[in-house]
């Protein structure tokens with residue numbers, strides 16, 4: 288079997304989950320790890336058992352035997368890393384958001400096309416088996432015409448002004464925090480499942496903590512809670528903690544979304560509800576193996592994930608039989624499997640979100656920021 292050699296850039300939360308996910312495939316080997324310094328990269332590579340490490344990702348791009356890269360670094364590094372990787376002839380799987388501006392995302396879409404390379408924006412949350420089942424039920428007409436969508440993506444890990452992460456600062460994160468970080472996942476999912484495009488929106492972003500206490504050392508994702516409240520610098524904050532967005536989708540559907548990183552007790556609640564002329568569906572990422580189906584004239588149902596009972600077109604997104612849960616981790620394997628099929632055979636059908644899908648999310652985000660500053664409805 289041909290082994291595809293790949294590299295992982297970034298040694299934090301996503302670096303680890305990507306490394307584990309790649310290894311579940313069998314036909315892909317990790318040829319190198321790039322970190323923010325030689326020391327950090329080496330420590331991570333030792334932890335995950337990878338021989339080669341570097342503090343400069345460009346040394347891995349110079350290796351002709353490496354065919355693909357995974358970009359798992361803070362958002363502002365996505366554009367330069369993805370661009371350099373495409374120019375070096377690598378297939379690129381980039382974490383979301385694809386870039387921090389529409390213009391940069393468009394450059395990456397164009398460059399990937401020009402180079403004929405596989406390109407993926409990692410909107411992995413659409414790959415939960417029951418999200419795919421919901422999409423296929425909608426395609427089969429089970430919900431009728433979609434009238435309304437609503438939901439939230441809520442977390443609590445940045446509730447306190449002592450909570451800190453690179454996402455809080457525009458210099459590492461880009462102009463939006465909560466919407467860019469998690470709102471884009473919700474919008475990607477709602478467009479994917481309903482087949483409708485967000486056409487207009489009215490957004491209200493809010494920064495509750497006008498200042499935060501910034502620790503003097505660096506902090507990786509979800510680790511801030513263990514820090515003691517000492518050695519902080521008080522800094523002004525200009526990225527949002529919360530957002531509420533009204534939506535118009537397609538010709539007539541309406542919707543509403545909240546995004547939050549300050550909702551105590553909500554750890555990672557992506558909740559999506561779809562209401563159509565015949566029926567409804569609702570799904571919650573914190574209970575990923577259950578899909579609620581709502582009916583007007585018969586009892587509602589809770590469908591438990593079981594590939595043998597899912598829509599045919601959704602079955603390949605579940606690997607385990609009913610009663611054996613599949614969660615967040617498994618979405619990585621599902622995307623990677625499809626991405627590397629494309630790397631292996633550039634003519635294979637593309638069954639994963641591409642850079643163009645990342646560009647789409649940045650276009651929506653741009654309009655969310657515009658609407659907030661204008662206090663007005665805007666067209667996407």
Ligand SMILES: NC(=O)c1ccc[n+]([C@@H]2O[C@H](COP(=O)([O-])OP(=O)(O)OC[C@H]3O[C@@H](n4cnc5c(N)ncnc54)[C@H](O)[C@@H]3O)[C@@H](O)[C@H]2O)c1
Nearest residue numbers: 297298299300301321322323359360361362382383507508
């Ligand atoms: N798809 C998802 O479900 C999901 C979940 C979390 C994060 N993300 C995305 O993944 C990306 C990384 O987020 P994270 O939560 O892993 O952050 P993190 O802070 O845990 O990790 C970022 C890593 O990048 C490293 N880094 C910084 N500069 C670097 C450089 N020049 N070269 C190589 N490495 C460098 C840091 O040292 C750190 O290890 C973000 O863009 C985020 O939006 C996606």
